[in-house]
Amino acid sequence: MRFRSIVLPLALIAAVTSTGGCVVAIGGAALGSAMVLSDRRSTGIQVEDAEIEHRVNDVITQRFGTATHVDVASYNQRVLLTGNALSAADRAEIERLAAGCRGVRQVINEIRVGTYGGVRSFLADTELAGKVRSALLEQKTLPGGVIQVVCSDGTVYLMGLVGAQEAQTAESAVQRVSGVRRVVALFEVLTDAQLAQYRRGTAQNPSAGPAAVGSGQ
Template identity: 40%
Template sequence: MMQNRLLALLLATITATSLSACLPLVAGGVAASALVAADRRTSGAYVEDQGIELKATRQTSERFAGSHVNLTSYNRTVLLTGEALDEAQRQEIELMVRGIPNVQRVDNHLVVAPVSPMAQRNNDAWITTKVRARLLEGKGYPPQTIKVVTERGVVYLLGLVTTSEGAAAADVVSKTSGVQQVVTLFETISTPPNTQAAN
């Protein structure tokens, strides 16, 4: 009985974590399978996103040490957020990421500005936490399929959703305290996968 409770807690923790950051598929057995099953990406895209983020992060830290760059890959689309030293560097980072295998698109939301202070990043992390909690309480969309990234008070939403699901999720996020702007980078699908399977 205790093992069942621990397993349930582990699965709940992993599902919550998946809203903003993916865990390696090799995390193991039931937990990893449950995480992939809750995601609308194919298992191949899920694994490729892991590889893209690892390669992009490593290359960025090696080549652009003076910048603050966050890279988030969802369904082979990479979101760039953070700060670049100048416009030339901003474009160079994008070109580097475009050259990584399996990257299909890059959404470059880097700004030319001084590196954000830790207080700002902590505030962004707090906003992300609040947004996740609000998404779990909302209706009309699958919260476990939506990825949340916050940078300088701007919340970016990624995921495979229908038009109505995306609108419902964006509405909930826009009403969350501290959110200055919502940027939806959803990939629109015509029908939720479970509905497709039922037809």
Template identity: 35%
Template structure:
């Protein structure tokens, strides 16, 4: 199934987009899907969950909150800041109501909104961890999704226990990481 999707993306990209950039993007997306342990359908459902969550949360809260929804194997992780417990609970209920969501890990903090500098630092931290995963060569970096928020790094994925342990150790020893939270599903 994944190989068929990859071939379809490769075949249709030039026709639909008509440019080299689209081919490169299609190849990259196809390669990521081919390497992913999720089925193609689940991968697409995860993308849909994230998109629906973004729109529903934005419609409800607007810029009063900073909420990121990350979905992996239909498990949704909520990170960011909300003004109070009521907003935290309501955000979770909204995401739980999205079709195909199996579970919600609500890691929202009741706090003021993070600054652009703090968010940039979190993006940098995520990049550092992913690069260390690649350099470490202990497991495929595509098997672990990394989300950083306020110096806390959340690790998601379908992994073997050994891979989870390696991912946690690499993350824990990365400069700037304050805390590591595992949101894994284990294959063994």
């Protein structure tokens, strides 16, 4: 059975439970209605990201079936791959397949070579995602809905269109959460002028604009 990575917008007010079915609903249907309202991406880009995830998952499944466990998250047409592949060659092939999908402008390959930890690992990441979301919600200077959180084997990936101070605040908050092994910030950092446009509601979606910043600890 393939489980999806936990991808939670800050504005999603829903309890993360310890059952797989409820978690998938939170990351799927419930996520869809929340992110359109509060996300800094345009509605069109949000739809495109959902379609990209479908395309990438489809080509991976067609090529590997159930031999790998790979999770796909697309934010602003940048694709994050997490999970497990059985070999380095499979890992590279999955990245190549993802990069060839329509609409993808960057692939970030965080797939580990090895076997998948199973339901226990999935539930641990689910619990951790809830703790991370709560920590981010407590940061009064972070607007709700601007950051996506992906948890995989204790590593927390942060994606979003944010200002420099917002990025620093989010990363610092997540680093203090118990159970987090590593934080990888994959933000696209907005200039002050772009951030001001978003706050006024006049920004155009920067599908190729802001500088991408990645860091991990």
